[in-house]
Amino acid sequence: MGTSGTRSARERLVVIGGDAAGMSAASQARRLKGPDELEIVAFERGHFTSYSACGIPYWVGGDVGDRDLLIARTPKEHRARDIDLRLRTEVTELDLDRGRVRARDVDSGAESWTSYDKLVIATGARPIRPELPGMDAPGVHGVQTLDDGQALLDTLARTRGRRAVVVGAGYIGVEMAEAMINRGYEVTVVNRGEEPMSTLDPDMGRLVHEAMEGMGITMVNGAEVTKLSTGDDGRVRAVATADAEFPADVVVLGIGVRPETALARAAGLPLGEHGGLLTDRSMRVRGHENVWAGGDCVEVLDLVSGQQRHIPLGTHANKHGQIIGANVGGGYATFPGVVGTAVSKVCDLEIARTGLREKDARRVGLRFEAVTIESTSRAGYYPSASPMTVKMLAELRTGRLLGLQIVGREGAGKRVDIAAVALTAGMTVDQMTVLDLGYAPPFSPVWDPVLVAARKAATRIRGAG
Numbered sequence: 217m218g219t220s221g222t223r224s225a226r227e228r229l230v231v232i233g234g235d236a237a238g239m240s241a242a243s244q245a246r247r248l249k250g251p252d253e254l255e256i257v258a259f260e261r262g263h264f265t266s267y268s269a270c271g272i273p274y275w276v277g278g279d280v281g282d283r284d285l286l287i288a289r290t291p292k293e294h295r296a297r298d299i300d301l302r303l304r305t306e307v308t309e310l311d312l313d314r315g316r317v318r319a320r321d322v323d324s325g326a327e328s329w330t331s332y333d334k335l336v337i338a339t340g341a342r343p344i345r346p347e348l349p350g351m352d353a354p355g356v357h358g359v360q361t362l363d364d365g366q367a368l369l370d371t372l373a374r375t376r377g378r379r380a381v382v383v384g385a386g387y388i389g390v391e392m393a394e395a396m397i398n399r400g401y402e403v404t405v406v407n408r409g410e411e412p413m414s415t416l417d418p419d420m421g422r423l424v425h426e427a428m429e430g431m432g433i434t435m436v437n438g439a440e441v442t443k444l445s446t447g448d449d450g451r452v453r454a455v456a457t458a459d460a461e462f463p464a465d466v467v468v469l470g471i472g473v474r475p476e477t478a479l480a481r482a483a484g485l486p487l488g489e490h491g492g493l494l495t496d497r498s499m500r501v502r503g504h505e506n507v508w509a510g511g512d513c514v515e516v517l518d519l520v521s522g523q524q525r526h527i528p529l530g531t532h533a534n535k536h537g538q539i540i541g542a543n544v545g546g547g548y549a550t551f552p553g554v555v556g557t558a559v560s561k562v563c564d565l566e567i568a569r570t571g572l573r574e575k576d577a578r579r580v581g582l583r584f585e586a587v588t589i590e591s592t593s594r595a596g597y598y599p600s601a602s603p604m605t606v607k608m609l610a611e612l613r614t615g616r617l618l619g620l621q622i623v624g625r626e627g628a629g630k631r632v633d634i635a636a637v638a639l640t641a642g643m644t645v646d647q648m649t650v651l652d653l654g655y656a657p658p659f660s661p662v663w664d665p666v667l668v669a670a671r672k673a674a675t676r677i678r679g680a681g
């Protein structure tokens with residue numbers, strides 16, 4: 217086993233994970249400190265760096281024509297900025313006492329230790345893949361990485377049948393349902409939850425369910441997959457639940473992810489109840505002066521509930537990386553936490569949420585009013601005004617906004633950002649009713665749907681108080 221452990225006058229930063237959080241951290245640190253002051257070594261076990269997994273559904277669905285468009289910065293570009301990037305190299309052990317990591321070349325199996333002065337853990341998340349018969353059969357695909365996306369596209373190119381089953385109806389599941397529709401497949405979505413999009417309350421999830429059925433997608437809710445049947449050729453043929461079997465020429469998994477923290481756990485680093493690394497506000501791992509962590513492998517503070525949560529989203533991973541890079545590079549930056557904002561779509565249906573659902577609020581002992589309103593994306597008389605449903609939660613007595621969910625057509629989803637800002641600012645729904653939002657008939661009714669919901673919530677709170 218080789219070593220690259222000799223310390224020189226300059227510091228060495230070692231980064232584990234070459235995507236959003238890891239390479240943002242490396243790039244930001246490099247912006248602040250040149251190669252004379254800081255050596256940066258980044259390990260990535262895959263073939264790609266700085267890629268957008270978020271774009272995979274649109275690449276598979278054909279909206280994005282070329283895989284390379286999803287790559288924000290190539291290995292060559294990183295190396296040109298004096299980042300010693302080691303692709304196809306997996307870190308297999310952290311030795312915190314001696315300040316070094318053990319890495320293995322995935323292709324040759326060769327191992328070596330690399331010492332560090334500062335360490336960034338950005339290992340992301342691991343897709344959940346239940347141990348069921350047939351799960352590894354050809355024709356069954358995850359969509360976590362670009363390699364996964366390519367493998368799925370290769371399967372689609374070879375497959376003559378046109379029946380796809382998507383397992384899971386979170387945002388990745390619904391986005392992949394759209395991708396498969398766009399590829400001309402007959403799509404069935406098998407979902408364990410009561411309704412799709414469990415990040416919404418069930419009454420709002422119901423709207424997604426109905427809209428997806430209206431798009432010709434067969435929705436099977438409240439159903440746990442028990443096995444994947446295969447044909448004589450070993451390829452997947454059907455997805456079975458306790459009550460039924462759904463024929464499948466291809467199966468796409470979107471069941472969710474868990475923090476990839478096996479290395480951190482083995483090294484004794486602090487993990488939270490969701491299995492993610494625990495950091496302070498500078499993204500430094502709690503109790504470890506020279507170790508930072510960010511992205512899908514960490515837990516974050518939910519500013520609305522005050523609880524730690526695991527919210528694996530690229531929007532957070534990129535910010536974490538920037539903040540880590542700033543701190544490692546000698547600056548000062550902090551990550552305050554999140555309010556839980558997310559937006560996605562299935563065909564022309566936009567789905568958005570921020571803050572707490574009813575069950576989240578109850579779990580932390582908050583009492584609230586929940587209101588739901590119907591409105592439109594533009595002035596009612598303006599051509600192509602489309603309907604949307606907005607649900608808002610506000611705390612009893614204080615009137616503080618607690619959460620917002622939107623299901624609608626074009627122009628609905630990004631309205632959630634109004635509520636994300638209001639939540640961050642700790643606004644009451646009463647204060648929101650007079651927010652100075654832009655208005656003209658092509659963009660919204662004179663009372664924006666979010667303000668209509670705020671007015672209704674404020675009236676309820678006053679009535680209840």
Ligand SMILES: Cc1cc2nc3c(=O)[nH]c(=O)nc-3n(C[C@H](O)[C@H](O)[C@H](O)COP(=O)(O)OP(=O)(O)OC[C@H]3O[C@@H](n4cnc5c(N)ncnc54)[C@H](O)[C@@H]3O)c2cc1C
Nearest residue numbers: 233235236237261269270307340511512528529530531533
């Ligand atoms: C299909 C899909 C759609 C998505 N859509 C959205 C969206 O619309 N909006 C949004 O905000 N987020 C979205 N996300 C989530 C987003 O992609 C992730 O939150 C983001 O990629 C997390 O970045 P990360 O750097 O923390 O982890 P990852 O992107 O998972 O990167 C971690 C990297 O570390 C490497 N690695 C892990 N362990 C080791 C090791 N031991 N040694 C070496 N390398 C290692 C992995 O190979 C990987 O490349 C989507 C994800 C998927 C899969």
